[in-house]
Amino acid sequence: MRHLVLATTAATALACYAPFAARAADPNPANVARGAYAVEPVHTRVLFSVNHFGFNDYFGEFTGAAGTLKLDPKDLGASQIDVTVPVESISTTNAKLDGELRGAEWFDAARFPTMRFVSTRITRTGGSTAKVSGNLTLHGVTKPVVFDATFNAAGPNPFTKTYTAGFSVHGQIKRSEFGVAKYVPIVGDDVNVIISAAFEKQAG
Numbered sequence: 001m002r003h004l005v006l007a008t009t010a011a012t013a014l015a016c017y018a019p020f021a022a023r024a025a026d027p028n029p030a031n032v033a034r035g036a037y038a039v040e041p042v043h044t045r046v047l048f049s050v051n052h053f054g055f056n057d058y059f060g061e062f063t064g065a066a067g068t069l070k071l072d073p074k075d076l077g078a079s080q081i082d083v084t085v086p087v088e089s090i091s092t093t094n095a096k097l098d099g100e101l102r103g104a105e106w107f108d109a110a111r112f113p114t115m116r117f118v119s120t121r122i123t124r125t126g127g128s129t130a131k132v133s134g135n136l137t138l139h140g141v142t143k144p145v146v147f148d149a150t151f152n153a154a155g156p157n158p159f160t161k162t163y164t165a166g167f168s169v170h171g172q173i174k175r176s177e178f179g180v181a182k183y184v185p186i187v188g189d190d191v192n193v194i195i196s197a198a199f200e201k202q203a204g
Helices: 002-022 095-102
Strands: 035-039 045-052 056-062 066-071 080-086 114-124 129-138 141-156 163-174 190-201
Touching: 114 141, 129 163
Parallel strands: none
Antiparallel strands: 035 066, 035 190, 045 056, 045 190, 066 080, 080 114, 114 129, 129 141, 141 163, 163 190
């Protein structure tokens, strides 16, 4: 009897999850739907790390990203990204430090409430990878930067049914070049950036 119950439970679970498995995200970049996308903010994260006194790396993140992606998988040169992130969203899990980072001596969120990245060129570097060049505006300063992007997969979200494309992005900037130079060099000038990005396809 016990084995029958376990078998029935397993069969029920498989039946419930079968529709999700059938719509698994497709990792083939050639199959990505062409068109206009918007940032899915709940599952998009902008992570960063800086070296702390030479002892270890200290991490934080920004959330609440918004923006657009014009995607043409057959012609990446025609694709374009325009994303903004609210500086106020910074979080290091240390409330006191977060307040300091929002203040005038660091990011000065009151004067510069958003950071923005606008691509100027996207160049394919592999089957699922590309170099994304663009202009980053941070702390009132705009500088050219280059990020390495990897396509993860695309397909209908199993819960919302919205067609979604996901990417992993990484790169490095010097914060002093954007006027955020407090404690350089004992707190690292080089900022490692890791972005986990989800974009939802728009109607039309």
